[in-house]
Amino acid sequence: MxxxxxxxxxxxxxxxxxxxxxxxxxxxxxxxxxxxxxxxxxxxxxxxxxxxxxxxxxxxxxxxxxxxxxxxxxxxxxxxxxxxxxxxxxxxxxxxxxxxxxxxxxxxxxxxxxTLMVHENFRWQSPIQAALEVVKSGAIGEPFFGRFSFRSGYDVFTGQPYLAKGSRFIIEDLGIHILDISRAFFGDATHIVATTQRINQSIKGEDVATMMLTHEGGATSVVDCSYATTRMPETFPQSLLEIDGTQGTLRLDAGYRLTVQVGKEVQKDVSPSILPWAQRPWHNIQESVWIIQQHFVECITAGTQPETSGLDNLKTLALVEAAYLSAMNRTIVQLSDI
Ligand SMILES: NC(=O)c1ccc[n+]([C@@H]2O[C@H](COP(=O)([O-])OP(=O)(O)OC[C@H]3O[C@@H](n4cnc5c(N)ncnc54)[C@H](O)[C@@H]3O)[C@@H](O)[C@H]2O)c1
Missing domain, CATH: 3.40.50.720 (NAD(P)-binding Rossmann-like Domain)
Structure with missing residues (x-):
């Protein structure tokens, strides 16, 4: 190819x-x-x-x-x-x-x-895939609540200076990934309500966003993102998850620690591999680039639609648009209006 x-x-x-x-x-x-x-x-x-x-x-x-x-x-x-x-x-x-x-x-x-695929790589990160596998197996029962969190003080502006200049920042650049992870776990959303803040006054867009989604199956998820959070250990670029199901819970915590509690607690290290060309802390993302590009090749070879196709991504983009609209107007936005 x-x-x-x-x-x-x-x-x-x-x-x-x-x-x-x-x-x-x-x-x-x-x-x-x-x-x-x-x-x-x-x-x-x-x-x-x-x-x-x-x-x-x-x-x-x-x-x-x-x-x-x-x-x-x-x-x-x-x-x-x-x-x-x-x-x-x-x-x-x-x-x-x-x-x-x-x-x-x-x-x-x-x-x-x-074939048109969007390089929406966060759901392809191996720790996220490990968590998805547990939830899809039914081990924690029917999931009814999720929290998808990305909070960091990492300087993304040196490598990507354009991020400081746009009137939109964290939802469009990073929140888009976390909203997509939420869709991977809970399916499409019907409504969203969001707030945004700009803590770092030297950038143009918002660097904090908190979003609450109602999903088609009735589940609620909270997607919270920040590039204004200075804490140790710095977790960039990890997405942390908490899922409550009718039979138990799942958490993906800092350090790629996956905890599943159904009666007793089981912990697993789901750290991504460090590819020969990768560097910490980016290795998680770098591994997902390799995984998503493989998926693209496999789909073209098999004649199947990629999971993160252009058509699928319209739903993630609609969440981004709806979140900005909600934050601006201080209203709940229905996704069917986007
Ligand atoms: N998925 C992820 O994890 C992830 C991480 C970082 C960046 N990104 C995305 O990757 C994209 C690129 O980001 P980046 O940080 O590498 O940007 P960048 O500005 O460093 O690189 C973009 C390059 O494209 C070139 N370019 C722009 N328009 C062109 C055109 N019409 N024809 C030919 N060349 C053109 C520019 O000259 C530049 O060299 C962005 O959309 C960003 O959101 C994704």
Whole structure:
């Protein structure tokens, strides 16, 4: 399977490492409008076909899929270009800044008859998958309450300076992942209510968000996110979970400790592996990049829809939009209105 990658920035380096580790895949070309980043990535990964303009790359090259690892503003143009070129697509989150562009991208790829997956990797983290397995097995009974928590004081702005500049920050960038984890456990939501705060006055957007969701099956979940929480040990980039079921409870605590209580308590270390190219504390995320990209390849090979397809991601994006609307208007928002 031949692929091309667009966007050779901060996070794409993980994508390229992961592609190198997936048997049967070769990245044959890379593209970035910034010549310096393009050159540095070309040297680092030994990929000689380089393009500053994606249009040119689609005209000149023959490949099966494109990996879009650029920031959100460029996604619609690139996804539509890829759909017209008739290649399968994996695109980074946030998939879109609004529902209109998101729906248009899903439609364009549907018409092209190709696969569209969103690189929504948090639910693919191996500790999250371990917790999901327990809940899906029915071990704690019917889950009726969940808390999905990401609280950190880690400096994300040095590696990703654009995060300090947008009027939207934590829900669109990080909360989107945690909302998606909540969907993975409890299914789709019908309503959401949210508050936002800006604690760090040197950034433009909100850095704290607290959201409460009502799910279709009746369960309630709380999704709380903060980049203004300084505590030891720093848990970045771990998502912590608590799930109450009718027969017992599950917790994923700091240090990747999974505790299941059904009568007696059972604890398990579900730490992610540290891939040869990974570094702490990012190894959890880096492993999930490798896992999600494998899932993309498996789905294309089998002709099945990815779990985090473009169509599926519309539901996660709707939660993001609804959370901002709720926080702005101080109201409960119904997801069917988004
Ligand atoms: N899933 C995760 O865990 C995770 C973690 C970090 C970042 N991300 C996401 O990855 C995406 C990229 O983030 P980043 O921090 O690497 O950003 P970045 O700014 O470091 O890199 C983006 C690169 O894309 C290039 N680019 C932008 N538009 C282009 C276009 N039209 N054609 C060619 N090149 C173009 C830029 O020149 C830049 O080099 C973002 O959407 C971000 O939210 C995801």
């Amino acid at each position: 031949k692929g091309a990658l667009i966007g050779c920035g901060f996070f794409a380096q993980n994508h390229l490492h992961a592609w190198r580790d997936i048997v049967g895949v070769e990245i044959v070309a890379i593209c970035d409008s910034d010549p310096e980043r393009l050159k540095a990535t070309s040297i680092a990964f030994g990929i000689s076909r380089t393009y500053e303009d994606a249009t040119q790359m689609f005209v000149e090259l023959d490949f099966d899929f494109v990996d879009i690892a650029t920031t959100v503003g460029s996604h619609r143009a690139l996804v539509e270009m890829a759909a017209n070129a008739g290649v399968d697509i994996i695109c980074q989150k946030p998939f879109s800044e609004n529902m209109i562009d998101a729906r248009a991208m899903v439609e364009a790829v549907k018409i092209a008859g190709k």
